[in-house]
Amino acid sequence: MAEGGAPVTMSDVARLAGVSTATVSRVVNGRYGVSASTIAQVRSAIERLGYESSLVATSLRRSRTSVLGLVTHSFQSYTAEVLKGVMDALSQSGFDLIIYANSDLYGTYSDGWEQRHLARLSGTLTDGCIVVTPSGEVRSGTPVVVIDPAKGSTAPSVTADNFAGATAVVQHLLGLGHRRIGFIAGRAGLESAWSREEGYRRALSEAGVPIDPQLVARGSFDPESAAPLARALLDRADPPTAIFAASDGMALKAMAVAKDLGLSVPGDLSVAGFDNIPESALTEPGLTTVDQSMYRLGYEAARMLRSLVSGDWEGPGQIVLPTRLVVRGSTAAPGNPM
Amino acid sequence: MAEGGAPVTMSDVARLAGVSTATVSRVVNGRYGVSASTIAQVRSAIERLGYESSLVATSLRRSRTSVLGLVTHSFQSYTAEVLKGVMDALSQSGFDLIIYANSDLYGTYSDGWEQRHLARLSGTLTDGCIVVTPSGEVRSGTPVVVIDPAKGSTAPSVTADNFAGATAVVQHLLGLGHRRIGFIAGRAGLESAWSREEGYRRALSEAGVPIDPQLVARGSFDPESAAPLARALLDRADPPTAIFAASDGMALKAMAVAKDLGLSVPGDLSVAGFDNIPESALTEPGLTTVDQSMYRLGYEAARMLRSLVSGDWEGPGQIVLPTRLVVRGSTAAPGNPM
DNA sequence: GCTGCAAACGTAACCGATAACGATTGCAAC
DNA sequence: GTTGCAATCGTTATCGGTTACGTTTGCAGC
Numbered sequence: 087m088a089e090g091g092a093p094v095t096m097s098d099v100a101r102l103a104g105v106s107t108a109t110v111s112r113v114v115n116g117r118y119g120v121s122a123s124t125i126a127q128v129r130s131a132i133e134r135l136g137y138e139s140s141l142v143a144t145s146l147r148r149s150r151t152s153v154l155g156l157v158t159h160s161f162q163s164y165t166a167e168v169l170k171g172v173m174d175a176l177s178q179s180g181f182d183l184i185i186y187a188n189s190d191l192y193g194t195y196s197d198g199w200e201q202r203h204l205a206r207l208s209g210t211l212t213d214g215c216i217v218v219t220p221s222g223e224v225r226s227g228t229p230v231v232v233i234d235p236a237k238g239s240t241a242p243s244v245t246a247d248n249f250a251g252a253t254a255v256v257q258h259l260l261g262l263g264h265r266r267i268g269f270i271a272g273r274a275g276l277e278s279a280w281s282r283e284e285g286y287r288r289a290l291s292e293a294g295v296p297i298d299p300q301l302v303a304r305g306s307f308d309p310e311s312a313a314p315l316a317r318a319l320l321d322r323a324d325p326p327t328a329i330f331a332a333s334d335g336m337a338l339k340a341m342a343v344a345k346d347l348g349l350s351v352p353g354d355l356s357v358a359g360f361d362n363i364p365e366s367a368l369t370e371p372g373l374t375t376v377d378q379s380m381y382r383l384g385y386e387a388a389r390m391l392r393s394l395v396s397g398d399w400e401g402p403g404q405i406v407l408p409t410r411l412v413v414r415g416s417t418a419a420p421g422n423p424m
Numbered sequence: 425m426a427e428g429g430a431p432v433t434m435s436d437v438a439r440l441a442g443v444s445t446a447t448v449s450r451v452v453n454g455r456y457g458v459s460a461s462t463i464a465q466v467r468s469a470i471e472r473l474g475y476e477s478s479l480v481a482t483s484l485r486r487s488r489t490s491v492l493g494l495v496t497h498s499f500q501s502y503t504a505e506v507l508k509g510v511m512d513a514l515s516q517s518g519f520d521l522i523i524y525a526n527s528d529l530y531g532t533y534s535d536g537w538e539q540r541h542l543a544r545l546s547g548t549l550t551d552g553c554i555v556v557t558p559s560g561e562v563r564s565g566t567p568v569v570v571i572d573p574a575k576g577s578t579a580p581s582v583t584a585d586n587f588a589g590a591t592a593v594v595q596h597l598l599g600l601g602h603r604r605i606g607f608i609a610g611r612a613g614l615e616s617a618w619s620r621e622e623g624y625r626r627a628l629s630e631a632g633v634p635i636d637p638q639l640v641a642r643g644s645f646d647p648e649s650a651a652p653l654a655r656a657l658l659d660r661a662d663p664p665t666a667i668f669a670a671s672d673g674m675a676l677k678a679m680a681v682a683k684d685l686g687l688s689v690p691g692d693l694s695v696a697g698f699d700n701i702p703e704s705a706l707t708e709p710g711l712t713t714v715d716q717s718m719y720r721l722g723y724e725a726a727r728m729l730r731s732l733v734s735g736d737w738e739g740p741g742q743i744v745l746p747t748r749l750v751v752r753g754s755t756a757a758p759g760n761p762m
Numbered sequence: 763g764c765t766g767c768a769a770a771c772g773t774a775a776c777c778g779a780t781a782a783c784g785a786t787t788g789c790a791a792c
Numbered sequence: 793g794t795t796g797c798a799a800t801c802g803t804t805a806t807c808g809g810t811t812a813c814g815t816t817t818g819c820a821g822c
Binding site for chain 1: 431432474475476477478479480481483484498499500501503504507508511520521522523524525526539540543544545548549564565702705706
Binding site for chain 3: 105106107108109112118119120121124143145146147148210
């Protein structure tokens with residue numbers, strides 16, 4: 087047993103077994119050209135020392151590692167759901183997963199983090215990467231699949247039908263009788279943020295409702311960014327009767343702000359979000375939102391990446407998954423305190 | 425711009441800048457001994473090629489990498505909460521995080537997975553690791569912090585006060601008037617499973633209630649394992665009036681079984697769990713349980729690991745976090761159909 | 763007995779970076 | 793004009809594996 091000291095290397099095994107490291111490598115990787123008795127000796131040495139090959143050293147020399155990477159900015163409910171899907175898609179596939187997350191949230195790194203992390207992983211450690219909500223176009227020597235890409239990105243990607251989802255939820259609000267509908271937009275640059283805003287605009291104009299630029303606030307998908315924006319909207323002389331936020335996190339924050347101001351939801355204000363994170367079902371009232379199965383986003387991205395790495399991908403380069411309107415208690419007809 | 429081809433290496437930069445790789449390395453790491461003009465040349469070459477140092481190569485040569493690792497078996501609600509805590513504790517710390525998850529859930533790998541993954545990461549890639557619910561003792565050349573360790577583990581660890589939590593929930597049931605309280609235990613070998621059972625026993629004996637071995641069933645924390653056990657308990661001639669399961673997943677399963685048998689909860693049977701996973705608040709009735717903040721588990725583990733790596737840890741080797749009884753609708757006085 | 767060939771194994775280069783060390787250069791002090 | 797020393801930079805060994813290639817050995821065939 088190795089006693090917590092320096093890690094056991096291949097040369098330790100080689101020395102104990104009385105062979106060269108090349109032979110140990112052959113045994114470990116099951117290559118041809120080692121006699122049965124030598125194999126047994128090496129195996130026993132490996133067993134006694136508790137040797138395990140170093141992922142780092144192996145990946146440096148080899149081209150394929152059977153490890154896929156996932157690069158993410160921060161770690162939220164959104165990410166967790168995506169990960170479940172990714173893990174399920176990779177189950178029994180022979181690929182392991184490495185997730186790289188940098189510690190400085192919202193910090194000095196600003197844009198380009200995805201490119202930096204990608205470069206650190208790919209080329210050696212991983213055979214390919216999934217990048218979640220990058221701030222720009224990504225490029226890499228190994229295959230990449232983007233979940234929720236930047237606007238105009240041409241990389242292989244998986245995304246929800248943000249336009250249709252946003253249109254549906256705004257139509258829902260219009261159907262309830264709302265005419266002054268506020269909007270809190272997502273992080274500029276992301277395709278999803280843009281499409282959700284487009285859906286909002288389209289639904290309004292199709293219903294013949296003029297768009298009031300004063301009712302459109304620029305958020306960043308970060309819940310905290312929504313608080314002052316929601317407050318500003320509600321402090322107006324002519325406040326909106328409903329607010330549609332481009333993410334559930336922001337919508338929940340807007341609901342909290344409304345309650346702080348003494349407004350009842352949905353009595354005085356209807357609130358709707360986008361994403362359908364688990365928390366949205368738990369609040370009182372529940373949040374009306376658009377479900378984009380983040381699980382499936384992850385699942386499809388991993389499936390696609392796996393094929394790309396193997397070189398047998400046949401499908402389209404950009405996958406768009408359907409969304410679904412989920413009506414809960416946070417939306418009701420305007421001026422109807424019940 | 426590098427056109428998606430082979431990744432840019434340090435020697436590419438060196439060639440373009442007309443210097444050696446050693447000089448490039450010095451510039452990248454801001455070391456002394458390079459003239460200002462050379463620095464400028466190298467910087468410009470790095471910029472033009474889009475070079476980023478390879479994490480793998482660096483970690484192989486260097487001892488410190490400023491990357492911490494987290495090894496987990498699978499990816500569930502539990503894990504996601506832990507991760508949020510870890511990320512928040514690492515925020516702005518200068519440490520990045522790498523999560524290693526193997527793809528074959530519940531598969532051939534069986535026990536010892538944590539030791540294998542640990543060996544692959546530590547020693548080179550990471551400066552230290554967090555291991556979540558390992559199946560046995562772990563050892564490593566670099567610091568390790570275990571979340572929810574195996575019984576008898578002496579490694580640094582963070583765990584909830586399972587004993588106090590279990591005692592409290594059983595006392596709650598006793599206070600409601602229950603005397604025949606069934607118990608479904610967790611996975612043998614885990615410290616948490618053992619402590620929860622001890623809490624159950626202690627609460628009963630302190631109340632002067634004899635322990636009926638027939639009412640203690642051996643589960644595995646896996647919800648599916650609880651179904652036949654709950655059925656066996658309830659099919660008895662003298663069934664318990666309450667069941668305490670060592671995890672919410674198993675408790676929810678027990679509730680489902682009771683309903684299948686035509687029993688009402690809490691009218692005919694009270695059910696309590698442990699963990700307070702989000703689903704427990706959503707069921708009808710809500711599940712009475714013990715809250716162990718998985719977020720804090722992750723947060724404290726990361727904080728501890730950070731100090732261990734820096735060599736300035738002062739606190740105890742094993743941290744125990746408080747738990748909190750959460751009473752919901754699934755528990756009531758016995759024989760009281762509400 | 764010599765040749766031929768394949769099996770078995772060691773040697774050494776290499777992956778991309780770091781660091782100890784040595785070599786070169788410039789300039790001030792003698 | 794040397795010497796001495798610091799600043800600057802290249803050479804090379806090294807991290808832990810992998811692999812192309814060379815060498816040794818055993819054995820069949822002539």
